[in-house]
Amino acid sequence: MEYIKFLVLETIKKIFIKQLVLSNSMNGRLTFIEYLKILEPSDWSRKINDKWTVKDVVAHLIGWDKGDPEIIRTTWETKKAPWFTKTKDFKEFNAKNVEFYKDYKSAELIKEWKKWKKKVREEIDKIGEEKLRKHPELFGWLFEKGGNKHEKFHYNQIKEVVKRKNLK
Numbered sequence: 552m553e554y555i556k557f558l559v560l561e562t563i564k565k566i567f568i569k570q571l572v573l574s575n576s577m578n579g580r581l582t583f584i585e586y587l588k589i590l591e592p593s594d595w596s597r598k599i600n601d602k603w604t605v606k607d608v609v610a611h612l613i614g615w616d617k618g619d620p621e622i623i624r625t626t627w628e629t630k631k632a633p634w635f636t637k638t639k640d641f642k643e644f645n646a647k648n649v650e651f652y653k654d655y656k657s658a659e660l661i662k663e664w665k666k667w668k669k670k671v672r673e674e675i676d677k678i679g680e681e682k683l684r685k686h687p688e689l690f691g692w693l694f695e696k697g698g699n700k701h702e703k704f705h706y707n708q709i710k711e712v713v714k715r716k717n718l719k
Contacts (some may be wrong), residue, residue: 583706584668587661590713595657597712599705605712607649608705609660614648615701616667619693620674626689627678636692 587609595606603611622633635641652660675683675693683690697703 583702584661584664586706586710587657590657592657594713594716597716599708599712603649605709606652606657606660608709609664610649610652610655611645612702612705613652613660613664613667614645616664616671617648619667619671623671623674623678623683623690623693627683630686630689632689633692 590605595609596604598604599608625631626633635644652663655663680694684694687694
């Protein structure tokens with residue numbers, strides 16, 4: 552009987568903590584990656600739109616960060632704008648990244664994204680943030696006012712899908 556009480560209390564505690572974390576994330580107090588860590592495994596396969604699941608959106612975002620260290624370095628050396636500033640067609644690029652990460656588990660995706668975010672920061676630090684900021688025509692995308700709008704857009708999409716599920 553004591554063991555059952557213990558299990559019930561632990562379950563209630565976990566639910567309470569998750570609700571607290573979800574509540575904080577809805578108020579913008581949780582980073583995107585922290586938020587992803589508390590998702591249920593089933594949340595990762597939830598459809599964001601006709602084409603992508605939560606997992607696909609995360610894979611797509613990792614792909615962008617994964618390419619950034621090289622883009623930062625090349626753009627600095629050549630003083631030529633990155634490829635993505637010259638097009639609006641990202642379908643092939645995004646599809647490649649979704650396909651590349653399709654067999655990754657959620658924890659592996661989170662680890663991978665953290666790794667690439669760290670490498671982006673290291674590349675910025677190697678050159679110097681102040682130097683890069685002096686060239687907004689080349690590096691403005693790195694220092695968007697109010698943060699990365701692309702990530703925020705997808706973060707809000709994912710939160711909305713999870714929120715709708717939790718309201719059912």
